[in-house]
Amino acid sequence: MLSRTEFISDKERVFDKVYGALIGIAIGDSFGDAARMADNRANYQVTTDFNKGSSWSTDDTEFALLTAKTIIRCHGQLTTEECVKSWMEDVVSQDEYKRGGASEVEAAQNLRKGIRPPFSGKYNTFHQSDGACMRIGPIGILCAGDPIKASEYARIESEISHFRDGVWGAQAVAVAVAVAMVDGTIEEILDSAMAVIPEESWLYRNLTEAYRILEKHEGSLLDAWMELHDELRTSAWATTAEALPSSFICLKAVNDNFRKGVIVASNFGRDADTIGAIAGAILGAKYGAHNIPENWIEKTRFPSGTCLQFTKGIDIKDYAEKITDIILKG
Structure with missing residues (x-):
């Protein structure tokens, strides 16, 4: 495993990894959505x-x-303030969310009421959903080689809409x-993720x-396959304690x-x-973008x-270039 110093010494490698992870989210999201249709x-x-006929993207x-x-x-x-600013500009400002996750919709409602993190996540019926897990990847990208910072930034970002298992799952993914x-x-990837999950949690138990x-x-x-589904299944399939172990076990x-x-992973079913x-x-x-099928990208x-x-019309490659610059300057 590289140190962060070794990692950022090669700009081409950094961009390849940033783009691979960012476009990987989009590919896995779209692929999983197609597989369950x-x-x-x-x-x-x-x-x-x-x-x-495949369409994308989802929330x-x-x-x-x-x-x-x-x-x-x-x-x-x-910071928490930066996260709230983004949500106010691009989530709360919308009147409706087609295919929006319940945890994110309720968080937006809390923000409209003036409720701020961590309470906007804590006072949320869906605070144990996998909504923070799905969106947290860019935190891990930014914090390449620094799992402690990744965990802390993931807590900051996820608390706007989640609490307990919902936050711990986001930290694990980041x-x-x-x-x-x-x-x-x-082994290092999964062990590091497990290390930030409290042992008394539902998520730890299921993993x-x-x-x-x-x-x-x-x-x-x-x-x-079938025993895993029987063991992990919850009444609501977008639950962190089901979805995250499903992904990690794959x-x-x-x-x-x-x-x-x-x-x-995309054919595992459920969420x-x-x-x-x-x-x-x-x-x-x-594996980086160069190991991803070009037509999928x-x-x-x-x-x-x-x-x-x-998000309509955003070029994910452009976002990857901007995050690469931040990593190299940091």
């Missing part, structure tokens, strides 16, 4: 590529771009991405059980390249776009503004 299931059962990518926009505007000096950016092994089940089946995801079992890992987005962020950070490079209107 009824038509794709009827036609293919397992989705292995984008077809002509996962667009809220991640909100996080990225905040990072860019504040030059990487993240740390995983930060370690993946500097060539951490899958531990998921790893136990996979080990029982000698690392075979195929053999563990990564633990299948991680030798971006394409294969994203296909597996597949978030499961895919998390996997895409980590694998994109680990071009398919997802320009958001549609499905949920957050400001």
